[in-house]
Amino acid sequence: MNSKANDPKLKSWIDVKSESDFPIQNIPFGLYSDNKVSHHACTAIGEFIIDLYELQRHDFLDALAIPDNFLNADSLNDLIGMGKITTNGLRERLSELLQHNNFELQDNTDLHFLIIKKQSDVKMLLPVHIGDYTDFYSSIDHATNVGTMFRDPANALLPNWKHLPVGYHGRASSICVSGHSFHRPKGQTLPAGDTQPVFGASKLLDFELETGFIIGKSTKMGESVTTEKADDHIFGMVLFNDWSARDIQTWEYVPLGPFLAKNFASTMSPWIVTLEALSPFRTKGYVQEPKVLPYLQYSGEKNIDINLEVIIKTENNDENTVCQSNYKYMYWTMEQQLAHHTVNGCNINVGDMMASGTISGPLPTEYGSMLELSWRGTKPLKMKDGTERKFINDKDSVIMRGYCKKDNLRIGFGNCEAKVLPAT
Ligand code: MN
DSSP states (O other): OOOGGGOTTOOBSSOOOTTOSOOTTTOOBEEEEOSSOSOEEEEEETTEEEEHHHHHHTTSSGGGOOOGGGTSSSSSHHHHHTOHHHHHHHHHHHHHHHBTTOOTTTTOGGGHHHHEEEGGGSEEOOOSOOSOEEEEOOBHHHHHHHHHHHTOGGGOSOTTTTTSOOEEEOOSTTEEETTEEEEOOEEEEOOTTOSSOEEEEOSOEEOOEEEEEEEOSOOOTTOOOOTTTHHHHEEEEEEEEOOEEHHHHHHHOTTTOOSTTTTTOEEEOSOBEEHHHHGGGEEOOOOOSSOOOGGGOOOSOOEEOOEEEEEEEOTTOOEEEEEEEEGGGBSSOHHHHHHHHHTTOOOOOTTOEEEOOOOOOSSGGGOSSHHHHTTTTTSOEEOTTSOEESSOOTTOEEEEEEEEEETTEEEEOOOEEEEEEOOO
16 A cells, blocks of 8 residues: 555645644545534644535546535545545545645635634534444453453453454444533443342443444445455544443343443544555554464454553543553454454445454553453542542543554544533
């Protein structure tokens, strides 16, 4: 995936601060609204967005032959569905228009108010219509921690774990874009030592630090995607918080897995960072031993070095970093997840979301959930305001951030943030 837009030497005529998630080498895709625009496709550069519908209307994107109504639709699905020849071409064209030595848009200052807007002046929308959402369980450190806590430290991983990427079908309707809030879920729980369940607000509300990938190319029922071809079907990645009510989960999950403990809300970051922008940060993953079945084998470096962090923002706006992990710790890669998901002929559609599962690293500061960070509530975390957290309190916000960094190039995702309100 050699892309001119990835050249670390490129510079833009738009000011980009060195710690920005959105240098000219990123060019992610999103959907925004403001008081004049109900939904236009956009990209991000520095602290600004670039309106792709207006670029198109003013003939900057003519060579790509994208229908106008794909850029002011209420999702990016149709645009993404045109395929990587078009979307990579669009990313390259946007890179060209934003380079310091290109004057097409730079000198067309009359149009700047329509096309270039401050991110702080617009509202980001859920970028895709998500038909189906799948959540995996692919971090070996996370699965080992949970197995150790709830079952048996000597046999923390169940017998299937190293042979297939365990997953379940989640709920797409309650996936929200960063910036939302939701009420603490209510449900059935079984108090410790009791035999009869009670109904009430969850007491053990948790985050799960995850990433998600968005399907960019559909398949028909009966078709399978190989690990080798998987990247053709993966449009890009987002940060993802798979909120979980641990007390509801513990009581309900046997034998069919997560249900109401997970489907009340999930949060995703608004910018889809393309697989192509992430390609310079590919790296090796854990050695898979025992060897996996042929349909799950792959060649090359398929993990990605993405620094991930979780911040609990308390009511007084203190930001407490509680976890620093990395996507490279994934045992199962996206390519393997997709090969497994489709090996039985299950069809996938443009806009589908596949989440990684909680991404923990080997160190206790790298655990991707409060369940692990507080070790089931036995080791509370101290906040800057002196309070303690075993799980997430009402009025807390959880912020996830992620970025790749190599030499002087930093490619980031923007915030994935949501606030917990008291139960209704
Ligand atoms: Mn999850």
